[in-house]
Amino acid sequence: MVQAHDVPHIVGADLGLGWVVPFVGLLLSIAFLPLVMPKLWHRHFGKIAAIWSVAFVLPASFSFGTNVVFYELMHTLLLEYVPFIILLLALFTIGGGVRLKGQLPGTAIVNTGILGLGTALASIMGTTGASMLLIRPLIKSNLNRRYRVHVVVFFIFLVANIGGSLTPLGDPPLFLGFLNGVHFFWPAEHLITPMIILAPILLFIFFWVDVILHRREGKPSPQKTKLEIESFRLEGSVNLILLLGVLGFVILSGVWKPGVEYTIYHVPVALQNLARDAGLLFLTFLSLKLTSKESRKLNGFSWFPIVEVAMLFSAIFATMIPALAILRAGADGALEPLIHTLSDDNGEPVHAAYFWMTGILSSFLDNAPTYLVFFNTAGGDAQTLMTVMADTLLAISAGAVFFGAVTYIGNAPNFMVKAIAEQRGIPMPSFFGYMLWSCGILLPLYGVITFIFFI
Numbered sequence: 334m335v336q337a338h339d340v341p342h343i344v345g346a347d348l349g350l351g352w353v354v355p356f357v358g359l360l361l362s363i364a365f366l367p368l369v370m371p372k373l374w375h376r377h378f379g380k381i382a383a384i385w386s387v388a389f390v391l392p393a394s395f396s397f398g399t400n401v402v403f404y405e406l407m408h409t410l411l412l413e414y415v416p417f418i419i420l421l422l423a424l425f426t427i428g429g430g431v432r433l434k435g436q437l438p439g440t441a442i443v444n445t446g447i448l449g450l451g452t453a454l455a456s457i458m459g460t461t462g463a464s465m466l467l468i469r470p471l472i473k474s475n476l477n478r479r480y481r482v483h484v485v486v487f488f489i490f491l492v493a494n495i496g497g498s499l500t501p502l503g504d505p506p507l508f509l510g511f512l513n514g515v516h517f518f519w520p521a522e523h524l525i526t527p528m529i530i531l532a533p534i535l536l537f538i539f540f541w542v543d544v545i546l547h548r549r550e551g552k553p554s555p556q557k558t559k560l561e562i563e564s565f566r567l568e569g570s571v572n573l574i575l576l577l578g579v580l581g582f583v584i585l586s587g588v589w590k591p592g593v594e595y596t597i598y599h600v601p602v603a604l605q606n607l608a609r610d611a612g613l614l615f616l617t618f619l620s621l622k623l624t625s626k627e628s629r630k631l632n633g634f635s636w637f638p639i640v641e642v643a644m645l646f647s648a649i650f651a652t653m654i655p656a657l658a659i660l661r662a663g664a665d666g667a668l669e670p671l672i673h674t675l676s677d678d679n680g681e682p683v684h685a686a687y688f689w690m691t692g693i694l695s696s697f698l699d700n701a702p703t704y705l706v707f708f709n710t711a712g713g714d715a716q717t718l719m720t721v722m723a724d725t726l727l728a729i730s731a732g733a734v735f736f737g738a739v740t741y742i743g744n745a746p747n748f749m750v751k752a753i754a755e756q757r758g759i760p761m762p763s764f765f766g767y768m769l770w771s772c773g774i775l776l777p778l779y780g781v782i783t784f785i786f787f788i
Contacts, residue, residue: 515718739775
């Protein structure tokens, strides 16, 4: 522990890899316990997550002091976890208030169309916003289908991740880049080509997989109940206006700089961020008041998915503190051999290494702080990164956004989409089962992207 500007903190250069054991243990619990002890997991997942948090907090308190650990937890809580969960809560509640009356047939054309629409919307309203808006109508359209898992998996690939490539509103890593000086339209200008390559290929693969599985099922027709024999229209459309309000508050926090901060145990909390979070909570309250309870019930709305995400990600954010500290230490930390691969013998950046290193770590850590770590590793000067080092910034940005789809925890909406699907009766793959899908389909495509753009 040292003092940096009178702030007690954990120094990543002093940490060995043993400090990431609680984080790895939590990931393995998420991966295996639902398979081997499903009843134990579903009843006590919050307690299990808390145990892994304590497994980091107690040894760290003895090693670095309680004041240091308290600062690190407060920093993570106030600047990362609370804004993260408030945004998710707002989008989850508001998106869950939009109900499509009537039922679209779960055909390959309809499903591909919904995935394509979600991919386009993700850069406008964020991957989480687009996911929460469209996942329930998509599930409803496929209730009569026997094979539905692939629909949700490709939804996570496209809508919850790759679709958010083009603007700072699309995905949290790009928003952090915007806050650090990257121009608003820089991602659209530079990431549009790799996205245009990836998205159509994935939609094409999905379409033919869905066609084959639909035929294997005997092309079932939708089973309509009295509630579903009705004209198509949106119920709770006021929530679409509230979604625009969410985007407005997020943009406001990025462009309004009043220069006012409130310090809580050495952690500076900016006024614009407090205003954003207060605004999002107000919009959440409005959504609950303006949307009928019956409409939410018919939409299959339940609080369990957001509660599960809140509990698990509180432990994820806590236990990944030492992992991010080691990363921030760069060449002085325990991951020095990996950091060394980011530059060649002449000191020039290796773009392929930046793409895969940012990507792989974004798959298991939160992709927003991972983006920021490599942004700073590459120099941290936005003007330089946007111009003479544009390929490096492209590699970092694409790695953080694209690889968020590789695991359930790679990006915020992934786990929530999974939880909603399971709550609606779709038996989603386990943590590693999902990775069989993602690695088998996405990694070869990312290899193509590497060859085209980064070699």
